[in-house]
Amino acid sequence: MMNLLTGQLAREFLLVSRVRTDVLNPLIFLLLAVTLFALALEGRPQTLQAHAPAVLWTLVLLTNMLALDGLFRRDFDDGVLEQLFLQADAPYVAILSKLIVHWLVTGFAMVVCVPLLGLGLYLPGDVLPVLMLALLLGTPTITCLGAIGAALTVGLRRGGAILALLVLPLLIPVLIFGVSAVNRVVEGDPPLAELYWLAALSLASITAAPFAVSAALRISLEQ
Amino acid sequence: MLFTGLSLRLAAGECVELRGPNGSGKTTLIRTLAGLLPMQGQVLASSVIAYLGHTNGLAGPLSPLENLRWYLGIGGHAADDKSIHAALRRLEIGALFRQPVERLSAGQQRRVALARLLIGAAPVWLLDEPYTALDANGIACVDGLLAEHVAAGGCALVASHSPVAVATRMVELNGERVPA
Amino acid sequence: MGALKTLWHRLGSPRWFYGMLAPWQFGFGLAAMVLLSIGTIWGLVFAPADYQQGDSFRIIYIHVPTVILAQSAYMMLGAAGFVLLVWRMKMADVAMVAIVPFGMAITALGLFTGAVWGRPTWGTWWVWTDARLISTLVLLFLYFGLYALRQAITNAEAAGRACAVLAIVGLINIPIIKYSVEWWATLHQGSTFSVTKVSMPMQMWAPLLANVLGMYCLFGWVVTRRMRTEVLRRERDTAWVTELIGSRS
Numbered sequence: 001m002m003n004l005l006t007g008q009l010a011r012e013f014l015l016v017s018r019v020r021t022d023v024l025n026p027l028i029f030l031l032l033a034v035t036l037f038a039l040a041l042e043g044r045p046q047t048l049q050a051h052a053p054a055v056l057w058t059l060v061l062l063t064n065m066l067a068l069d070g071l072f073r074r075d076f077d078d079g080v081l082e083q084l085f086l087q088a089d090a091p092y093v094a095i096l097s098k099l100i101v102h103w104l105v106t107g108f109a110m111v112v113c114v115p116l117l118g119l120g121l122y123l124p125g126d127v128l129p130v131l132m133l134a135l136l137l138g139t140p141t142i143t144c145l146g147a148i149g150a151a152l153t154v155g156l157r158r159g160g161a162i163l164a165l166l167v168l169p170l171l172i173p174v175l176i177f178g179v180s181a182v183n184r185v186v187e188g189d190p191p192l193a194e195l196y197w198l199a200a201l202s203l204a205s206i207t208a209a210p211f212a213v214s215a216a217l218r219i220s221l222e223q
Numbered sequence: 224m225l226f227t228g229l230s231l232r233l234a235a236g237e238c239v240e241l242r243g244p245n246g247s248g249k250t251t252l253i254r255t256l257a258g259l260l261p262m263q264g265q266v267l268a269s270s271v272i273a274y275l276g277h278t279n280g281l282a283g284p285l286s287p288l289e290n291l292r293w294y295l296g297i298g299g300h301a302a303d304d305k306s307i308h309a310a311l312r313r314l315e316i317g318a319l320f321r322q323p324v325e326r327l328s329a330g331q332q333r334r335v336a337l338a339r340l341l342i343g344a345a346p347v348w349l350l351d352e353p354y355t356a357l358d359a360n361g362i363a364c365v366d367g368l369l370a371e372h373v374a375a376g377g378c379a380l381v382a383s384h385s386p387v388a389v390a391t392r393m394v395e396l397n398g399e400r401v402p403a
Numbered sequence: 404m405g406a407l408k409t410l411w412h413r414l415g416s417p418r419w420f421y422g423m424l425a426p427w428q429f430g431f432g433l434a435a436m437v438l439l440s441i442g443t444i445w446g447l448v449f450a451p452a453d454y455q456q457g458d459s460f461r462i463i464y465i466h467v468p469t470v471i472l473a474q475s476a477y478m479m480l481g482a483a484g485f486v487l488l489v490w491r492m493k494m495a496d497v498a499m500v501a502i503v504p505f506g507m508a509i510t511a512l513g514l515f516t517g518a519v520w521g522r523p524t525w526g527t528w529w530v531w532t533d534a535r536l537i538s539t540l541v542l543l544f545l546y547f548g549l550y551a552l553r554q555a556i557t558n559a560e561a562a563g564r565a566c567a568v569l570a571i572v573g574l575i576n577i578p579i580i581k582y583s584v585e586w587w588a589t590l591h592q593g594s595t596f597s598v599t600k601v602s603m604p605m606q607m608w609a610p611l612l613a614n615v616l617g618m619y620c621l622f623g624w625v626v627t628r629r630m631r632t633e634v635l636r637r638e639r640d641t642a643w644v645t646e647l648i649g650s651r652s
Binding site for chain 3 (some may be wrong): 165172219
């Protein structure tokens with residue numbers, strides 16, 4: 001089983017390294033969207049600082065929707081998923097590795113980039129560690145629940161819009177706890193409850209998602 | 224219900240050609256037998272089936288070698304580069320093992336997909352239009368593979384619009400298909 | 404055990420199902436008409452006015468049943484989805500097809516009546532810090548998602564099972580969403596409103612109870628009716644449907 005997992009992880013990394021634009025495009029979109037917000041708020045430091053947690057978390061959710069749309073699409077179109085489900089005794093191992101690598105190149109990439117964007121929005125430096133921690137604990141849930149939506153919509157020609165419609169309502173708790181964690185620190189309180197909740201949600205969704213995604217992909221293959 | 228009262232026997236050493244007009248359900252039948260579509264009844268264990276569909280089942284950015292390694296890996300087989308190279312040579316694309324699949328021609332890509340049949344050692348082959356995109360030489364190559372496979376005691380079900388030279392039997396699907 | 408087994412086999416037969424639902428449809432329809440008439444007339448005309456809100460409180464006789472049903476309907480969707488995935492019972496899919504549009508409409512109605520009630524009571528149509536408003540809005544989005552997914556997938560069987568997965572995921576998430584929204588609303592206190600929790604006199608809650616039960620019956624009537632129509636639509640090429648339609652016309 002361990003062999004299977006490492007083999008799968010290696011393949012996914014190889015794929016990601018061959019098509020780097022898939023990784024970079026969402027991050028550039030995030031940067032662009034933050035720029036739009038900063039301009040729309042007329043660049044006023046106080047306004048930007050006050051809205052930064054909300055803006056950043058909302059954009060993290062939207063950017064993930066953009067990235068998730070392509071999560072299974074190539075493998076579905078090429079018939080790789082068919083072979084996977086026919087040959088593998090444990091397709092969820094392959095799916096889990098796909099999720100892990102996808103999270104590393106989008107979710108974890110955001111953990112690193114978003115605090116920098118936060119600085120650009122005049123967030124005080126002592127808030128940034130908590131923002132990073134909240135993103136680290138919150139983004140796995142986004143990837144996992146989003147993957148279920150991506151698996152359900154992979155057979156549709158225009159899956160992107162419907163993917164967001166299916167998944168974003170389910171991610172409201174992540175948004176609420178994520179924004180609240182940052183705001184707590186700004187007000188000078190420890191954001192423990194929020195971080196515990198984000199961690200609990202992530203653990204639950206990491207456990208359940210590979211099975212739900214695998215069931216959803218099987219259904220999509222029937223079309 | 225797409226098929227009712229359909230009975231098909233595939234014995235060892237048989238290569239059955241599946242024919243029928245467009246929309247008669249050849250692809251559906253093959254996908255059902257492979258276990259991709261739900262059906263009432265028993266589906267064969269995945270380890271004994273090799274399936275080749277309309278799509279090649281190859282990741283475009285990866286090379287033939289990487290693709291075939293992955294295929295062996297998910298099937299629980301040990302990575303065996305020697306047999307992969309042998310299979311690629313058998314399909315006359317031995318020199319292309321490093322190229323990303325998406326840069327190969329359609330016919331070359333089909334050959335990579337066919338190489339899967341050789342490395343998996345599955346006794347049952349379910350092939351859906353295996354000749355797609357192949358030149359005369361490639362078609363002869365596939366027929367050679369089929370003949371060898373059958374001679375070695377395997378069996379194959381081949382859906383095709385062009386005749387399968389080495390077929391031992393032909394089954395015609397002509398029932399009307401009710402759109403779901 | 405034997406009886407259970409026969410029932411199980413019968414549930415797989417659309418024809419038996421179609422016939423079996425007929426008396427239920429009639430019963431639900433009749434009960435809904437009686438209960439809703441009693442509850443509505445009693446509530447709107449004879450029940451005493453609220454000492455604080457006056458006559459405007461009477462909208463609860465519509466609002467409360469719709470909101471309760473909006474949630475119950477989604478739970479039934481989740482249950483039907485579970486049955487469909489685990490036992491592959493086609494009638495569960497028929498039930499989902501029947502429930503989604505009704506659930507969507509009733510949730511929208513719940514939000515609308517809530518807004519209409521909010522205007523005279525709290526002076527505003529909508530507040531973003533009220534947990535109940537937000538979770539009902541999210542529920543509406545969940546219904547939208549199920550509806551859109553069903554429309555988007557052309558293969559009917561795959562569409563049913565995809566919606567089943569989504570309904571189950573949604574059902575698991577509803578308590579989490581509700582909790583997070585409530586927790587968040589308490590952070591922004593001052594703007595949360597609580598329904599006046601004074602003990603209602605019997606004259607006030609009896610018609611409400613009648614309307615809640617009546618709304619469940621209305622739901623039963625609409626759903627059984629839609630299920631029977633859906634069975635006919637799916638079986639339209641079979642002999643028994645042709646015969647049935649022939650004998651009617």
